[in-house]
Amino acid sequence: MHGETQANRLASLMQKHKSLPSYELTLPLVTVRSSSLDNLEVDDVLLMGLEALECILLNNDIVYAHVIPVRKKRSVMMEVLNVVKRQVSTTRRKEHEVLKLSFGTVQSRIVEVGHTIDVSQMDLETVSLMRKEKQIATASLVNLDGKIAVKVDKVEKNG
Numbered sequence: 033m034h035g036e037t038q039a040n041r042l043a044s045l046m047q048k049h050k051s052l053p054s055y056e057l058t059l060p061l062v063t064v065r066s067s068s069l070d071n072l073e074v075d076d077v078l079l080m081g082l083e084a085l086e087c088i089l090l091n092n093d094i095v096y097a098h099v100i101p102v103r104k105k106r107s108v109m110m111e112v113l114n115v116v117k118r119q120v121s122t123t124r125r126k127e128h129e130v131l132k133l134s135f136g137t138v139q140s141r142i143v144e145v146g147h148t149i150d151v152s153q154m155d156l157e158t159v160s161l162m163r164k165e166k167q168i169a170t171a172s173l174v175n176l177d178g179k180i181a182v183k184v185d186k187v188e189k190n191g
Contacts (some may be wrong), residue, residue, distance in 0.1 A: 052139035055089035055096060057110065057151065059133040059159065059182070061120060066129050069163055072187050078131075078171070082180040085156070085173075087135070089143065093120045097143050101156065108156065109148035110138070132162040133171070133182060158185075 059080060087110060089096045095118050099110040120130065135156060140149045159182060161169040170186045 052141050053091065053143075054137050054139050055091050055143070056132075057087055057099070057135040057138050057154070058090055059135075060086060060088055061095075062131050062133070063128050064131045066127055069129060069131065069168065072161075072169055072184060074184055074187060076184045077174070077176065078182040078184075079176065080180045080182060083178065085180060089138070090120070090132070094118065095120060099149070101151070102148065104148060107150055107152040108154075110151050112143055112145055112147045112149075114145060115143060129163060133159040134162055135159055 060082070062078070062080070064078070085101055087099050087101075089099060089110075089112075095116050097115045098113045100113055102109050102111045135151075135154050135158075138149050138151060138154070140147070157173050159171050159173065160167045161171055161182075161184070168188050169184050171182045171184045174181050174183045
């Protein structure tokens with residue numbers, strides 16, 4: 033009984049304690065035809081046009097910063113290139129949608145130019161394809177003629 037009381041107290045304290053801000057680490061947002069997303073299949077390839085891995089930090093449809101991977105000692109970090117804080121534009125034509133390619137969530141108190149965020153625990157070769165905040169597929173980063181592309185590994189059944 034005493035252990036349960038301590039656990040409840042700790043849970044209460046943690047809920048009151050403000051955690052670090054969270055950001056979603058994604059590839060740059062892309063606009064895709066809705067019909068292409070409806071017909072997405074395993075082994076489909078999405079060309080990103082990136083020669084090097086560049087990512088963005090998102091929070092509540094706001095792009096906070098552009099980041100790139102860097103090696104520091106034995107860890108993989110994301111270094112902030114610039115801070116933008118701009119709303120994601122969703123004003124697209126009806127037949128197009130914004131597709132988010134997410135690596136997952138990172139936390140950082142500081143988002144300033146030159147600051148690094150540890151992402152060594154993340155798999156930076158696998159992304160989740162998100163359509164209107166719903167995961168529709170899982171994909172892998174591939175190199176296609178020296179450019180970064182995304183190859184679909186699994187399509188969600190109800191995506």
